[in-house]
Amino acid sequence: MVGSANRGVTAMDSSNGADRRKKKKRDIGIGRRGRRERKGGVVAPWRIAGQMDKRDVVSWNSMISSYTVHRLGSKALATFQEMVKRGVSPTPVMLISVLGACSHSGLVDEGKSLFHSMRREHGIHPSVEHYACIVDLLGRANRLKEAARIIADMRDEPGAMVWGALLGSCMIHCNVELAERASMIRNRGCCWIEAKKRVYSIKSVDEVNPQIELVHALVVKLSEEMMEQGYVPETKSVLYELDTEEKQRVLLGHSEK
Structure with a gap:
């Protein structure tokens, strides 16, 4: 047995x-x-x-x-x-x-319908990532005001991901007015990096950093090396009326290179 x-x-x-x-x-x-x-x-x-x-x-x-x-x-x-x-x-x-x-x-209406059904049909509360997707979807379709309204109705802090989606669409469709309004509301981008057991805070605009001159010199050096390899700056990202050389200089410290 x-x-x-x-x-x-x-x-x-x-x-x-x-x-x-x-x-x-x-x-x-x-x-x-x-x-x-x-x-x-x-x-x-x-x-x-x-x-x-x-x-x-x-x-x-x-x-x-x-x-x-x-x-x-x-x-x-x-x-x-x-x-x-x-x-x-x-x-x-x-x-x-x-x-x-x-x-x-370009499935704008289908994407909107899915976004609005998340909580009702699937019990999923939209995260910042979901909001960034819907803002990107509306922005690509040049429905920027609608995208801005969705951001305004968010209960959570939009964050850099959502604002970046809106600003990117403003750049594509040359909507300077909305881009300026969004950039004034948006918090400065900030990230952290650990190197040799020390944590460094990096901001998109940080002129008070004691090593800012070293940072600028390194950015210029890297940009020159990139150009030698055939890189061409995406100057259409700069919406202000500047000459080509000045636009290239502005792009040195920006993510939209």
């Missing part, structure tokens, strides 16, 4: 182990296919799901991400809708991917 029970436990352990190995092998296969599709052309992401017994959120996300990377917004959105129809709940990261796909494919 004991021997029979032991054999039963052994068989069960073996079965569970086989199931775990099967699931791990499936997840690895999904990841590898996703990486291949990101490197080259889309190799029909539906094949990923077609070769699986059961589609879970990992496999759905792999398909959607693949379509998003290759700017196939309509297919990414259709895959997402099919997933929801089958009862699979989306993740916040997946929604960022779908919103990004809508943004790059």
Whole structure:
């Protein structure tokens, strides 16, 4: 009897182990296919799901991400809708991917509908990343006032990501007035970097930094080396009426190079 029970436990352990190995092998296969599709052309992401017994959120996300990377917004959105129809709940990261796909494919109304349904249908509170996506989507469509209203209605602090999406769209559509208003409201960009066990604070405009002259010299040196390698400054990013040389100088300390 004991021997029979032991054999039963052994068989069960073996079965569970086989199931775990099967699931791990499936997840690895999904990841590898996703990486291949990101490197080259889309190799029909539906094949990923077609070769699986059961589609879970990992496999759905792999398909959607693949379509998003290759700017196939309509297919990414259709895959997402099919997933929801089958009862699979989306993740916040997946929604960022779908919103990004809508943004790059000009699916403005579809993206807006998805954004406004996040809380109501999926129980997901929009994060700063989701707001940045919807602002980018509206901005690309030159619906800048609508994007600005969404920012004004945010309960959380917009942050550099959201303001950056709006300012980038203002640059594309040459909306100087809104760009100036947004830049006055926006907090100065700030980030931190650790080097040799010390943490340094870096701001976009920080003339009081004791090492500012060294920073400027390094930026100039790097820019000269970039130009020698064929880099051409994107002077259309400067919306003010300046000559080309002055615009290039302004861009030295700016992220929109």
